[in-house]
Amino acid sequence: MHGLSGWPFSICGKQCLLKAVETEHILPGESTCLPDEEYGYTAEYEYEVRFSSSDGEFSFVLSPARLAVPKIKKWAESDADKKRMGGMLSGMLSFRAMSEGRIAGIVIAERRIWNNSVYVEKLHVSNLSRNRGIGRELIRAVENAAIMQGAEKITLETQNTNPAAVSFYLKCGFRITGLDTALYSGDECRGETAVFMTKQMKGSPEYGT
Numbered sequence: 036m037h038g039l040s041g042w043p044f045s046i047c048g049k050q051c052l053l054k055a056v057e058t059e060h061i062l063p064g065e066s067t068c069l070p071d072e073e074y075g076y077t078a079e080y081e082y083e084v085r086f087s088s089s090d091g092e093f094s095f096v097l098s099p100a101r102l103a104v105p106k107i108k109k110w111a112e113s114d115a116d117k118k119r120m121g122g123m124l125s126g127m128l129s130f131r132a133m134s135e136g137r138i139a140g141i142v143i144a145e146r147r148i149w150n151n152s153v154y155v156e157k158l159h160v161s162n163l164s165r166n167r168g169i170g171r172e173l174i175r176a177v178e179n180a181a182i183m184q185g186a187e188k189i190t191l192e193t194q195n196t197n198p199a200a201v202s203f204y205l206k207c208g209f210r211i212t213g214l215d216t217a218l219y220s221g222d223e224c225r226g227e228t229a230v231f232m233t234k235q236m237k238g239s240p241e242y243g244t
Contacts, residue, residue, distance in 0.1 A: 067124070072161060077108075078108075081102060129142060155174075213231035
């Protein structure tokens with residue numbers, strides 16, 4: 036799936052870190068997918084997006100709204116998506132988390148020179164490793180690599196229909212920095228709102244603001 040549409044994990048309850056978790060670079064030519072994993076998520080509520088305007092002032096409001104029926108979303112990555120993400124590996128900003136000899140999670144990211152940022156294309160934690168801090172370890176690995184490369188910020192995109200992903204990134208220090216209510220037109224994401232999030236790196240002009 037293009038962008039970070041529907042990040043496939045939920046954050047609930049107390050997290051317990053896995054023992055002996057190690058992160059390592061995903062090298063060019065290696066897989067950008069988890070073995071035998073299906074992408075998707077289940078949400079019991081979503082963020083309702085409201086727009087208002089008055090006297091030349093405009094505002095968007097995100098409000099949590101419980102769904103009458105839980106939303107179950109699943110998708111498969113196309114060969115074109117896999118090829119595109121494979122082209123990002125040369126930037127040395129993509130990682131996998133290893134635990135007990137297996138891949139527990141992956142994150143795919145790329146450098147964007149024009150605005151001196153790192154864009155996280157995808158983060159996926161395996162079903163057996165969710166709610167154990169793997170996602171945080173992967174984000175931390177990207178942050179360290181971004182700082183080493185002199186990037187000022189990390190950006191990403193998720194959706195209003197995936198509140199667990201929004202909550203996770205907020206806990207990791209990201210801020211909501213934009214919405215796009217008309218970005219998606221395909222059947223997979225039709226009617227969803229893109230939520231853009233950003234985390235400033237230490238030393239950047241905007242850090243702490």
